Amino acid sequence: MTVKTRHTVWVAVVALALAFVFVxxxxxxxxVIPKRLERLATMVIGGICVAWSAITFQSLxxxxxxxxxxxxxxxxxxxxxxxxxxxxxxxxxxxxxEHGNAALSILLMLGYSWTLHRWLxxxxxxxxxxxxxxxxxxxxxITTFTQFVQLKMxxxxxxxxxxxxxxxxxxASATQLLYATLIVATICLAGLKSLPMxxxxxxGREQAISLGVDYRRCVQRQLLLIAALVAVSTSLLxxxxxxxxxxxxxxxxxxxxxxxxxxxxVGCAIAIALFILAQLLVEHLFNYKTTVGILVNLVCxxxxxxxxxxxxxxx
Amino acid sequence: MRVYLPxxxxxxxxxxxxxxxxxxxxxxxxxLSDDAWLTLTASRLPRLIxxxxxxxxxxxxxxxxxxxxxxxxxxxxxxxxxxxxxxxILVSLTLMPTAGAGSRMLAALLFCFAxxxxxxxxxxxxxxTNTVLIPVxxxxxxxxxxxxxxxxxxxxxxxxxxxxxxxxxFSKIVQGHYEIIYLIxxxxxxxxxxxxxFTVLGMGEDIATSLGMNYLVTSTLxxxxxxxxxxxxxxxxxxxxxxxxxIPNLVALYYGDxxxxxxxxxxxxxxxxxxxxxxxxxLLLYPFEVPIGLTTACVGGILFMVLIVGRTQR
Numbered sequence: 171m172t173v174k175t176r177h178t179v180w181v182a183v184v185a186l187a188l189a190f191v192f193v194x195x196x197x198x199x200x201x202v203i204p205k206r207l208e209r210l211a212t213m214v215i216g217g218i219c220v221a222w223s224a225i226t227f228q229s230l231x232x233x234x235x236x237x238x239x240x241x242x243x244x245x246x247x248x249x250x251x252x253x254x255x256x257x258x259x260x261x262x263x264x265x266x267x268e269h270g271n272a273a274l275s276i277l278l279m280l281g282y283s284w285t286l287h288r289w290l291x292x293x294x295x296x297x298x299x300x301x302x303x304x305x306x307x308x309x310x311x312i313t314t315f316t317q318f319v320q321l322k323m324x325x326x327x328x329x330x331x332x333x334x335x336x337x338x339x340x341x342a343s344a345t346q347l348l349y350a351t352l353i354v355a356t357i358c359l360a361g362l363k364s365l366p367m368x369x370x371x372x373x374g375r376e377q378a379i380s381l382g383v384d385y386r387r388c389v390q391r392q393l394l395l396i397a398a399l400v401a402v403s404t405s406l407l408x409x410x411x412x413x414x415x416x417x418x419x420x421x422x423x424x425x426x427x428x429x430x431x432x433x434x435x436v437g438c439a440i441a442i443a444l445f446i447l448a449q450l451l452v453e454h455l456f457n458y459k460t461t462v463g464i465l466v467n468l469v470c471x472x473x474x475x476x477x478x479x480x481x482x483x484x485x
Numbered sequence: 486m487r488v489y490l491p492x493x494x495x496x497x498x499x500x501x502x503x504x505x506x507x508x509x510x511x512x513x514x515x516x517l518s519d520d521a522w523l524t525l526t527a528s529r530l531p532r533l534i535x536x537x538x539x540x541x542x543x544x545x546x547x548x549x550x551x552x553x554x555x556x557x558x559x560x561x562x563x564x565x566x567x568x569x570x571x572x573x574i575l576v577s578l579t580l581m582p583t584a585g586a587g588s589r590m591l592a593a594l595l596f597c598f599a600x601x602x603x604x605x606x607x608x609x610x611x612x613x614t615n616t617v618l619i620p621v622x623x624x625x626x627x628x629x630x631x632x633x634x635x636x637x638x639x640x641x642x643x644x645x646x647x648x649x650x651x652x653x654x655f656s657k658i659v660q661g662h663y664e665i666i667y668l669i670x671x672x673x674x675x676x677x678x679x680x681x682x683f684t685v686l687g688m689g690e691d692i693a694t695s696l697g698m699n700y701l702v703t704s705t706l707x708x709x710x711x712x713x714x715x716x717x718x719x720x721x722x723x724x725x726x727x728x729x730x731x732i733p734n735l736v737a738l739y740y741g742d743x744x745x746x747x748x749x750x751x752x753x754x755x756x757x758x759x760x761x762x763x764x765x766x767x768l769l770l771y772p773f774e775v776p777i778g779l780t781t782a783c784v785g786g787i788l789f790m791v792l793i794v795g796r797t798q799r
Contacts, residue, residue, distance in 0.1 A: 233618065240621060299617045300793070303558070306621060307789055310562065310726055314782035317652045320645065328645045411628055464636045471629030478607045478622065 175424055176432070179439040186446040194454070208347065209339040212406060213449070215350050216339075217441035219403030222358065223396045224414025225421065225430065225437050229368050230392055231298050232375075234422070235477070237414030241305035243400045244409040245312040246282045247275050251334040252319040255327045263330075272346055272405040279404065283397035287390060298375075298389065337408040337463030339449060350402050361395050364388070365430045372428055408463055412470035417441045419477060444469075490753045497760040501536065502529050504767050527660045535658045535666050536763050536777075537756040539722055542669040542714040544755025545676050547729025548744065549707045550601075552687035554608055556619045557737070560729030561597075561715045563620040568630035569593075569600030570719045571651055575634050579641055586665055586720055593716035600630060601708045653718075653725035653778035655763060666721045672710045673752065680744040683707060687742060725778055727785025728755055734792055758784070 187210055195202045227238045254262045254271070266274065286304070320328060342350070367388055371378050379385045403410065421437035422428060448462045448469075456465075502525070547560040554564070561567050573596030577589045604626055608619055638644045676683070682703050685693050693700050718725065732755045740747045759777070762784055766775040 235618075235622065235625070240624070299615050302621065303617045303793055304790065306563075306617075306624060307786055307793075309624075311782045311786040314652070314726060314778050317648050318776060318779050320648045321652060325645060332644065412625065412632075415625075459640060460636060461639065464632060464639060467629070467632035468636055471625075471632050474625060475607075475629060478611065478626075 176436060179424065179436055179443070183439050183443045183446070186443055186450070190446050190450055193450075208342070208344060209449070210446070211347050211351075212339045212342045213445040214442055215347065215354055216403045216407045216410075217443075217445050218354055218358070218438045219399040219406075220410055220413050221417045221421070221437035221441040222361070222434060223399040223403070224418045225433055226361070226368060226392055227396050227414070228418050229372050229430070230389055230396075231302065232372065234419060235415060235474070236302070237412065237418075238396050238400045239409070239411045239414065240302060240309065241283070241286070242309040242312060243279045243283065243397065244404055244411065245309045245316065246279055247404045248335050248409065249312050249316045249319070250275055250278055252316050252323070252331060255331045256319050256323050259327055260330060269346055269349070272342075275405040276398075276401040279401035280397055283393065287393060334408060335463075336461040337410050337466060338461060339407060339445070342406050346406070350406055353398070353402055357395055357398055361392075364392070365434070368392070368430045369428070410463070411467055412474055413441065413444070413466050415477070416470040416473045417444065419473075490750060490757070494753050494757050494760075497757055497764065498533060498537070500764055501533050501760050504764055505529060528658075531660050531663045532655055532658045532763075533760075535663045535721065536655060536759050538666050538669045539718050539725065540728060540756035540759030541673055541752040542718060542755075543725060543728040543759075544732040544751050545673060545748070546711045546714045548733045548748070548751055549676065549683055549711055550729070551733055552683045552744070553605060553704050553707050554619060555687060555689065556608075556616055557734055558616065558620040558730065559623060560727075561711065562627070562724065562726045563730070564604050564623040565600045565627040565630055566597050566604075566711065566715050567651070567719065567724050568627040568634065569596040570716050571647070571724075572596050572630055572634040572637075573716070574650060574719065575637055575643075575647060578643075579637070590665065590716050590720050593719055594712050597715050598708060598712035600626075601712060605704070605708070649723075650719065651724045651778075652776050653723040653781065654774075654776040655722055656774050656776070658722065663721060665717055668717045669714055672714050675706075675710060677748060679703070679706065680748050684742065684744040687744075723776075723778060725759070725781050727781055727789060728759060731785045731788045731792065732758060735788070738792075 190210060191203060191206045195206065197203070223238050228234055228236055251271075254266075258265060262271075286301070286308075320331065323331070367383060370381055370383050371385075371388065371392075373381070375385060378388075417437050417440050418433075420440050421433045424440070425432045425436045427433070444466065445462070448465045452458060452460060452462050452465060505524070505528070543561070550559045550561070550564060550566075551557055570593040573593035574589050576596070577584060577592035581588060604623060607626070608622065611622075613619060634647065635644065638647045682698060685696055685698055686700070686703055686707065688696075690700050693703075732751055736747050736751045736754060740750055759781065762780040763777050765784075766777050766780040769775050769780075
């Protein structure tokens, strides 16, 4: 990729961000703009999480049409929120406070992924596809449970639950954002060191092993990082199922290379730009008649479909 | 199988007739007590018929889809068919709110068929390196259809009730509200008649064509049968995952892939599994009920897990 395109992506992000903060704000520095800045920060952190986790996950699986959502993290999150709402009702909002819910969900998702990996990597079975299949089945089972729970609650509680199950940017508070930033920064710093390793993993399992990569350990570590990133982004904005595929694939296309040093920043920029664009559309064009989550899912789903139809290659 | 499976099925039928919120002993039946007969004809028998037909229909659906796609992990829930049916019902509900179950079923059928055709076209164009990826793609494809449905439902504020249709539940089945399920009967008959063709279909397009079969027509027929079954079950009882996935795999493990021979086993075990899940669901919180979608998801999920763990260890 030429350096020029890389800059263009970031210029676009900055332009979109400026538009988001200032368009129809009336330059109200007391309320409107600080609020918007908060949401912008949520988008930036969320975008980094989504892009980073999706691109790494695709490198691990050696496949361009997967996202970590397949593993069932988001399903676990949704079930937890639904159960919380059913058992405690609206009181759960007061009881857990501002950070309780987010912290609990992150812990829960990490616990889920830890048990899953513990169980699956217990013997010599280091097949990522097996993990995928199990994650898929678990997602189906958990989703059924969530549907059942949702049926049992009253419409008021359901509408609050909707706030959690659709991606939105208004939920996070400033302190929560600070914690999220700290976590994401730590993860990314830890992940930076293993970027060359990821490049090697892209060659495939056998090649990676013969080039001297400790495949099992490396995959386990990366999966842990992915789980943490997904947990943060999900608790911050809600589920973003398809977005990873879109972000990763456009990043590869724009970057023209698969080197993670290049694709990861480009992916982050694309994710952030997409979030801002969706939010702008929801605010100014759709007038809140739809949600960012639905919009993003729709666009990215359509992209996924066209990707499947267009590429006659291998998957 | 010759003896065990039919016996099991009959036994489960008997239990299903006798279990329920209203106590009913064999004695009352023999003495022709009006009360007991009312319960039997108005609720128990319709339920038994619905459960068995749904079980048979869904497992047959799974077999047909698996032969067409040539992948063991495909079923209506992992190929977008269910989500498409949901979208169809939603569209017909909002466009023609006064129309009856018939038109809803037609809309569901059309959407489901179209979604299946698109899915098969996509899957056939891609060279897969791993068989697991086909259901993954199917699931994401279904997720996209669901997102479309959500976009639509959110604007009409019927998101919560939409969740309701999709959870399989037999408790609404009483006389007068289940007859649509009989549409599965012709599907079963047709599948039996065409069983050998579907077996050949499973060998791939080239072999099927060189054996003198019209590949396009047969696979279209198969997809049509699947679409009918899926839309009927979604309208009558809601979505029930895993039946179409687990049963064909279990049967194929023991009896192979020759459909003419295995179809009775598939049908009977599908019905038996669903009956067993239904009975468990009725007894778990007696006298209340746990929706069948939940019990089947649990039982089916565990069975499937055992299946794949066993398969990868060999």
